[in-house]
Amino acid sequence: MIACALVMGLATSAAAAPAGDPIAGKSVFAKCAPCHSVIADQNRIGPTLSGIVGGKAGTVTNYAYSPALKASGIIWTMPELDAYLANPRARVPGTRMFFAGLSKAEDRANLIAFLAKPQ
Ligand code: HEC
Numbered sequence: 512m513i514a515c516a517l518v519m520g521l522a523t524s525a526a527a528a529p530a531g532d533p534i535a536g537k538s539v540f541a542k543c544a545p546c547h548s549v550i551a552d553q554n555r556i557g558p559t560l561s562g563i564v565g566g567k568a569g570t571v572t573n574y575a576y577s578p579a580l581k582a583s584g585i586i587w588t589m590p591e592l593d594a595y596l597a598n599p600r601a602r603v604p605g606t607r608m609f610f611a612g613l614s615k616a617e618d619r620a621n622l623i624a625f626l627a628k629p630q
Pocket of ligand 1: 540542543544547557558560563568569570571575576577579581587592596605606608609610613
């Protein structure tokens with residue numbers, strides 16, 4: 512019993528850490544693709560996500576952001592992306608990204624791994 516709880520605890524914390532599988536992340540990206548591209552300069556309803564990991568929020572050229580996101584001052588580190596993708600409007604109240612969020616930590620980790628290295 513104790514060993515089992517320990518293993519489950521470890522599994523949970525591993526899933527919460529953003530060290531995901533980019534191949535699995537590519538299929539999660541299907542949820543973002545109607546609004547986002549990972550090709551540089553290709554904005555859709557949302558800004559391109561090319562180079563997003565480590566980038567500054569609200570700085571893609573030729574994209575009209577919400578004042579909220581532009582003023583957020585966020586640097587898109589993996590933990591920041593994780594928080595935004597879990598619940599965009601909780602992390603940045605007033606964001607125009609109308610997306611409910613990804614509830615599964617594993618999906619977010621895989622997706623962020625894909626965004627770090629889209630292929
Ligand atoms: C319904 C369209 C839509 C969907 C689906 C969507 N987004 Fe967005 N996203 C937007 C819009 C619009 C913005 C700009 C928000 C703003 O200006 O407040 C945005 C902004 C972002 C930003 C901030 C970009 C920057 O330059 O600072 C990130 C990161 C992001 N989205 C990631 C994702 C990911 C990853 C997914 C899939 C899980 C996703 N989005 C799904 C529309 C969408």
